[in-house]
């Protein structure tokens with residue numbers, strides 16, 4: 309930063325200057341910003357004060373999930389060269405999330421990007437969200453070329469019923485494909501985080517899904533059951549999808565108990581802690597990044613606040629949980 313006068317801050321780099329208005333300059337000092345002067349746009353790619361940054365690889369996707377938080381778009385701009393530079397400038401020992409859309413629609417570019425950045429930044433890990441529709445056995449060599457201990461592949465499976473899963477993701481045959489490709493990733497030695505967004509339609513089948521996971525996918529690193537985000541299609545379909553797990557926790561607890569009894573590492577993501585019975589709170593880490601996290605009025609005096617991940621800032625203030633707050 310060159311100058312700051314309380315109203316604006318001037319940043320100067322090798323290729324030009326950037327003046328920021330209406331923001332505390334200390335909040336952005338050291339950030340990696342992608343500026344397009346002709347369009348007069350600036351995108352913050354990396355927050356210097358966060359160990360968890362996410363890069364949106366593409367907005368294209370071959371699925372159309374009923375709860376998608378980032379509904380797909382047709383256009384795609386290849387940002388890999390800029391993202392590679394951003395990763396090199398990221399804070400030490402951080403995790404970079406790669407999301408979409410579907411990042412593996414650009415699989416060769418993705419592999420190359422990972423190979424280069426991982427080579428140059430041995431302290432950085434990746435968390436890649438993918439529908440795992442586009443791997444095949446020909447990818448084994450390229451996968452094994454990467455340090456797979458430093459990549460966690462987040463892969464959604466919504467049901468043990470293939471027809472139901474295909475319906476949720478809007479793609480016939482998706483379940484069979486993801487199942488095959490989970491095997492490919494397993495064979496390569498990849499670390500897998502299975503992800504299941506909890507919704508009214510799939511909550512009753514959670515125990516069946518737990519049985520499926522323990523029998524068919526015992527090699528996964530962890531299974532995350534996730535509360536719904538109120539954004540994108542999740543917001544559009546909120547009333548038909550949001551499952552009040554504070555009142556219907558028995559469906560979740562049965563899946564948790566079964567998984568634990570079979571040695572599956574199960575987690576509950578995005579669950580406000582007070583909506584989870586005390587004996588299950590150890591499964592519910594704080595998972596919402598600090599800059600996306602918000603609390604509601606009732607949280608002010610909560611004794612669990614330090615451990616609780618709260619809500620996404622876009623969650624409605626009328627939060628929808630029938631049982632809420634610490635008694």
Ligand code: SF4
Pocket residue numbers: 580581582583603604606607610611612613616617618632633634
């Ligand atoms: S009252 Fe708020 S801070 Fe406390 S556990 Fe519930 S959501 Fe978290």
